[in-house]
Structure formats: C-alpha cells, structure tokens
Amino acid sequence: xxxxxxxxxxxxxxxxxxxxxxxxxxxxxxxxxxxxxxxxxxxxxxxxxxxxxxxxxxxxxxxxxxxxxxxxxxxxxxxxxxxxxxxxxxxxxxxxxxxxxxxxxxxxxxxxx
Amino acid sequence: xxxxxxxxxxxxxxxxxxxxxxxxxxxxxxxxxxxxxxxxxxxxxxxxxxxxxxxxxxxxxxxxxxxxxxxxxxxxxxxxxxxxxxxxxxxxxxxxxxxxxxxxxxxxxxxxxxxx
Numbered sequence: 490x491x492x493x494x495x496x497x498x499x500x501x502x503x504x505x506x507x508x509x510x511x512x513x514x515x516x517x518x519x520x521x522x523x524x525x526x527x528x529x530x531x532x533x534x535x536x537x538x539x540x541x542x543x544x545x546x547x548x549x550x551x552x553x554x555x556x557x558x559x560x561x562x563x564x565x566x567x568x569x570x571x572x573x574x575x576x577x578x579x580x581x582x583x584x585x586x587x588x589x590x591x592x593x594x595x596x597x598x599x600x601x602x
Numbered sequence: 603x604x605x606x607x608x609x610x611x612x613x614x615x616x617x618x619x620x621x622x623x624x625x626x627x628x629x630x631x632x633x634x635x636x637x638x639x640x641x642x643x644x645x646x647x648x649x650x651x652x653x654x655x656x657x658x659x660x661x662x663x664x665x666x667x668x669x670x671x672x673x674x675x676x677x678x679x680x681x682x683x684x685x686x687x688x689x690x691x692x693x694x695x696x697x698x699x700x701x702x703x704x705x706x707x708x709x710x711x712x713x714x715x716x717x718x
Contacts, residue, residue: 592644
C-alpha cells in the first residue's frame with residue numbers, strides 16, 4: 490500500500506523567510522505532483538515531476554524529486570503573504586498498477602507580514 | 603473553457619437519502635475520478651473510470667456507485683447517505699490512464715456535502 494507523508498502539516502512563517510516542505514512516499518514511483526489549495530477552492534496544479542532528479546521552479550517555489558530516496562521537496566524562497574495556502578503532494582505508482590493519485594495530508598502554510 | 607464542472611456546489615442531506623453528484627468535462631478526457639477530502643486527511647480516491655463503460659473502485663468506495671455512459675459525464679451516487687459521508691467531493695479528469703502524463707491535471711470546484 491502506497492503511503493505518502495508530508496511534513497510539516499502546519500507551518501507559520503514570516504514574509505521574507507525560506508522554508509522547505511517535505512514529501513516522503515513508501516513505494517517506488519516516478520511521478521509526483523504538487524498542488525495548491527486555497528480555502529474553499531479547488532486544487533491548482535503547481536508542478537509535475539516525472540523523473541529522478543527533476544527540478545522545476547515557478548516564481549518563489551521550487552520542487553524537486555529524488556526517486557531513490559522516495560522524497561520530494563517544495564522549497565519556498567523569500568515567502569510572501571500570497572503564498573499562504575495548503576500544499577499537497579500526490580504520488581502515482583510506477584507501472585500504472587493502481588489508478589489514481591495518493592495524496593499526502595497537506596501542509597497548511599500561513600505567511601505572516 | 604468550462605473544464606470540469608461539478609454540481610451542486612453545496613448540498614445538505616438527511617441520513618438515508620440518496621442523491622447524485624454530477625461531474626462533466628468538455629476536454630474529451632478518457633480518465634475521470636472522484637475524490638473526497640476530509641479535514642487532515644488529504645484527498646482519497648473513491649472511484650475512477652478509464653473510459654466510457656469502464657469503472658473501478660478506489661481506496662474508499664463503500665456507499666458510493668458510479669457509471670460512465672459517456673466520455674463527458676461521470677456521476678457519483680450516494681445510495682443511502684450517512685453522516686460519515688459528510689465531506690467535500692472533487693471530480694478530476696485527465697487525458698489518459700497514466701494519470702495526467704505530461705499534461706496538467708484538472709479538478710472541479712468541489713461539492714460540499716453535509717449529511718445530518
């Protein structure tokens with residue numbers, strides 16, 4: 490059974506600071522996704538990571554994937570208030586053996602002025 | 603540019619009532635799925651479909667039925683609502699079975715369901 494663990498689950502930080510959210514998963518996978526969700530809203534796709542060593546950046550967010558360590562990170566640089574949201578990682582099993590995504594529990598991020 | 607459309611957005615049911623949550627996509631996607639989101643639990647897969655006429659169970663299928671008679675629509679039926687089914691439900695679609703491939707994932711806006 491695929492398990493996906495995110496940490497921290499709750500993070501309060503100040504604007505201008507850097508921080509990293511971690512996503513560990515239990516079974517071989519070469520596809521990992523990061524989503525953002527604002528309160529009461531749907532999920533917005535941030536990054537799709539499709540291979541070992543993949544790194545993608547968009548603005549102040551950068552995501553990476555290490556399939557050997559079964560670890561993905563979402564790094565926030567010089568945080569701004571607009572990045573306050575809940576961030577989810579989601580993993581798909583390799584080989585397509587099980588359909589659908591397995592999500593982490595989410596990291597609730599609050600960025601304070 | 604409708605994308606994935608879910609109706610209704612909000613619903614209150616009494617225990618034992620049945621209802622159908624609607625999901626439609628206009629992107630000719632093969633793969634559609636239903637998730638439920640509960641506080642502190644992330645999203646969990648209920649049912650999915652890899653094409654018209656083909657459905658299968660996800661992680662938490664009990665109490666729910668689905669069908670896929672057309673490519674566009676994937677309704678989720680609650681047979682006899684229970685308070686444990688109080689949740690936010692999201693429908694998602696993608697181009698292919700190998701979820702989302704290199705394409706962006708598309709989620710509906712969600713249906714907030716309360717069972718009293």
